[in-house]
Amino acid sequence: MKEDTTTPVLAAERKEKISAERRGFKETATPFLRAILAVAWKDLASEWRSREVVSAMLVFALLVIFIFNFALELDPKTRSSLSSGILWATFTFAGTLGLNRSMAVEKDGGCLDGLLLAPVDRTAIYFGKLLSNLAFMLTVAAIVLPIYSILYNVNLFNPGLMLVILLGCWGYVAVGTLLSSMAVQARTRDVLLPILLFPVAIPVLVAAVKASGGYLSAAPWIEIAPWVNVLLVYDVIFTAVAFMVFDYVVEE
Amino acid sequence: MIEVSHLVKRFGPKTVLRNLDFQVAQGEFVALLGPNGAGKTTFLRILSSLSRQTFGDVRIAGFTLPQQAAAVRRKLGVVSHQPMLYGDLSAEENLYFFARMYGIEGYERRVSEILELVGLVHRRRDLVRTFSRGMQQRLAIGRSVLHDPEVLLLDEPHTGLDQDACDILDNVLLQVAARGRTLVMTSHDMARVSDLASRFDVLTRGTIQASIQHADMPVDGLLTFYRGVLANAVAEKEPA
Numbered sequence: 448m449k450e451d452t453t454t455p456v457l458a459a460e461r462k463e464k465i466s467a468e469r470r471g472f473k474e475t476a477t478p479f480l481r482a483i484l485a486v487a488w489k490d491l492a493s494e495w496r497s498r499e500v501v502s503a504m505l506v507f508a509l510l511v512i513f514i515f516n517f518a519l520e521l522d523p524k525t526r527s528s529l530s531s532g533i534l535w536a537t538f539t540f541a542g543t544l545g546l547n548r549s550m551a552v553e554k555d556g557g558c559l560d561g562l563l564l565a566p567v568d569r570t571a572i573y574f575g576k577l578l579s580n581l582a583f584m585l586t587v588a589a590i591v592l593p594i595y596s597i598l599y600n601v602n603l604f605n606p607g608l609m610l611v612i613l614l615g616c617w618g619y620v621a622v623g624t625l626l627s628s629m630a631v632q633a634r635t636r637d638v639l640l641p642i643l644l645f646p647v648a649i650p651v652l653v654a655a656v657k658a659s660g661g662y663l664s665a666a667p668w669i670e671i672a673p674w675v676n677v678l679l680v681y682d683v684i685f686t687a688v689a690f691m692v693f694d695y696v697v698e699e
Numbered sequence: 700m701i702e703v704s705h706l707v708k709r710f711g712p713k714t715v716l717r718n719l720d721f722q723v724a725q726g727e728f729v730a731l732l733g734p735n736g737a738g739k740t741t742f743l744r745i746l747s748s749l750s751r752q753t754f755g756d757v758r759i760a761g762f763t764l765p766q767q768a769a770a771v772r773r774k775l776g777v778v779s780h781q782p783m784l785y786g787d788l789s790a791e792e793n794l795y796f797f798a799r800m801y802g803i804e805g806y807e808r809r810v811s812e813i814l815e816l817v818g819l820v821h822r823r824r825d826l827v828r829t830f831s832r833g834m835q836q837r838l839a840i841g842r843s844v845l846h847d848p849e850v851l852l853l854d855e856p857h858t859g860l861d862q863d864a865c866d867i868l869d870n871v872l873l874q875v876a877a878r879g880r881t882l883v884m885t886s887h888d889m890a891r892v893s894d895l896a897s898r899f900d901v902l903t904r905g906t907i908q909a910s911i912q913h914a915d916m917p918v919d920g921l922l923t924f925y926r927g928v929l930a931n932a933v934a935e936k937e938p939a
Contacts, residue, residue, distance in 0.1 A: 478802045485799035496826070535803055557781030561842070564783075565800035566773035597935040698751060 451494040477528060478610065482567040486575020490549065491582060500548045504587045508541035515581050516598045531659035535652055537595075539590060539645075542619055545583045547640050549576065559631070563697060564636065577686075580620045584672040588612055601663060607671070608662040614678040615655030618685060623645050625689040629696045651681045700725045700850060700881045701746065703808075705873065706755035708741055710879045715741045719755070719904035723883060728876050730896035732925055733883045739885040740779075743854045746883070747777045760849050773801070776843035776851045776899075779831055782835040786828030790819050790838050793827055794845060802847040806901050813841040816872060834863025840871050851875055853884040869895060893921045893930040901928040 478649055515533045519526075553559040562572050594604045623644055630639040654677035662673035701723040708716040715738045723729050733739050744750040745757060748768040757764040760774040777783075784793050795815060798806030814820045816838040827835060836856060843851060854874070859867050872895060876882055886892045892899070893916045901924075902912045909928040913920070 481802065482800055484797055489785065489788065489796045492786055492792065496787040528874070552785075556786070557779060557783045558785060559780070560777075561783030561797070562800070563749060564747060564772055564775070564777055567796070567800060568769070568801075599854045 450514045464575050472529055478567055479571050482565065482571035483578065486562070486572055487582075490579030493552070494579070496581065499552075500545050501583050501586055502543040503548060504545045504583060505590055507544050508537045508587050508591045509594065511540055512598060512615045526599060526601075528594075528602075528664070530599055530661065531656050533599070534595060534603075534659060535656045537591060538612075538616065539619065539648070539652060540585065541587055541591075542584050542616070542623060543641050543644060545587070546580060546620070546623040546627040546633045546644075547630075547637055549580055549583070550631040551636065554631045554636075556603065557582040559697070569694045569697060570690050572697075573689055574630070576628070577620055577624045577689075580624050581616060582642075584616045584620055585613070588616065603663070605662050608659055609654055611658040611675065611678065612660065613677070615651060615659075616681055618651035618655075618678060618682045619648055621682060621689055622651070625685075625693060625696060628693065651678060651685075654678045654681065700727075700760060701883070702756070702758040703746075705754050706742075707753045707888060708745060708759065709751070709753045710862070715905055716745075716752075721900070721907055722810070723881055724902060725881055726879045727897045727898055728882045728896045729884070729900060730892035731883060731900050731902055732887075732889075732892070733885075733902040738905050739902050740828075740852055740854055742902065743777075743779075743885060748772055753867045762832050773846070774849045775848070776792070776848035776855045777854075778836075778839055778843045778851070779854040780856070782827075782839040784827045784835060784838060787826060789824050789826055790814065790830070791823040793838065794842060797842050797845055801841070802864075803846055809845065817841040817842075818867060818873070833860050833865075836860055836864065837867060844871075844875055844884050847937055848880070850881045851885070853886075855884065855885055855887065857888050865891065882935065889921050889925065890918050893918045898923065901925060903929060903932045906927070 496677075513532065515536075521529060550559075553562065563569065565572075570639070591605050595601075596658050623640075626643045626647065627640050630636045630643060633639050654674045658678065659675035660666075661674065701721065703719060703721040706716050706719040706721070707714065707719050719738075719742065721742075731742070731903060733738055735837060741750065743754050745764070746759065748764055748771055751765050752899060759771045762770040762774070764771055769842060786794070788796065791814070791926075794810040798863065803809055811820070817840055819838060822830070823833065827838065830838065840856070841849075849939070851872075856868060856872075858866060867893065872882065872884075876895075882896075884892065884896065897914045898910065898912045899921060901908050908931070910922055911925070
């Protein structure tokens with residue numbers, strides 16, 4: 448068999464091309480984007496090692512849905528109408544736990560100061576934390592949904608419902624990340640976050656419950672659309688507000 | 700390199716820094732001495748842009764705080780008694796993370812150099828939470844000089860370190876100083892600072908009460924100077 452002498456050369460050229468493309472991305476990626484990705488990567492890598500945040504959120508979420516399942520002896524009709532409320536109560540409580548822990552990790556050992564000393568726009572830290580918190584919340588949702596579906600005998604695998612979960616989680620995490628960075632400065636941070644967060648998150652939770660309920664009861668789009676719009680508007684407004692005020696919130 | 704004039708910092712009704720003036724030339728190694736609660740940490744937090752002054756002008760490397768904070772942070776390295784490191788990341792991963800945050804090009808090579816400098820090459824892949832306090836502090840020094848800052852601010856870096864760890868830390872600091880970098884360090888350890896610094900400022904009652912320049916300051920001389928300044932400050936406060 449004839450030896451293909453070009454293969455190593457082609458492989459080397461290909462490798463160089465890929466490396467140049469990667470370099471190109473690194474060079475063109477703005478410091479802002481680079482910092483966002485670095486913060487998100489750091490959180491996900493730490494979590495992969497410790498599994499501290501997601502495991503706590505998951506255990507808590509499963510406990511909540513089990514308690515609701517056994518505490519409320521509901522007929523099938525009532526059960527389907529309550530499903531979306533129970534689902535969002537589960538996400539909300541578990542999410543609060545995750546938000547608290549995610550920011551507490553930064554406070555321990557002075558890591559938050561280390562982040563704030565970086566010569567980047569501080570909102571990059573906010574967006575990095577937002578991405579990692581969203582990833583934690585969606586991971587928990589991905590595990591909880593099938594179990595919930597079996598326990599409550601409802602089909603939750605609906606693309607529209609998935610979109611609502613994504614928008615609802617984004618809104619909740621957007622405001623939660625901002626408030627947790629405020630609460631982490633206080634001695635009573637564990638208690639303070641839910642007190643600050645729940646009143647502000649009422650619009651997103653109501654809209655998420657209504658939109659999810661609409662999808663679960665197969666309501667027409669015209670009934671669901673206003674709630675999805677509320678979610679979209681809430682997400683945009685609170686992400687923009689956080690972008691504007693994060694720098695002041697974290698300053699001493 | 701550092702110019703501070705008429706600096707005031709208030710926390711509510713309490714004034715921590717009163718009309719403080721402070722200048723440091725490039726390449727100077729200044730030890731900032733003072734009793735607990737004198738305002739040393741607050742002062743360093745203002746210099747490092749982590750806290751905002753109530754009044755006064757602060758300029759570092761030609762940039763004004765707080766208006767040009769991002770530019771100042773690029774010129775600064777900060778070490779405190781907290782390591783500012785992530786326990787669930789390895790030594791190498793911690794430095795990679797901060798290198799990305801500082802936008803250092805070709806950071807893999809730089810991280811290797813830093814690990815060599817602080818003597819942690821053999822532990823580069825170990826999680827930071829498995830490190831002793833001394834090793835964490837060495838890595839913290841490495842993190843602070845990763846971007847080759849012009850000014851290094853150190854807030855009681857020797858706290859909680861054993862003798863060997865202190866020696867290694869001092870060796871790193873002297874190497875940084877030998878490269879013409881400006882260092883400001885707070886400490887209560889007179890023996891250590893007398894070996895390291897070339898200028899000694901005493902901060903008490905929210906302002907710099909006295910300053911002495913001496914390249915080879917003996918510990919006894921430094922202690923006498925320090926106690927004398929504190930005694931004068933007390934005498935001024937409580938006139939007979």
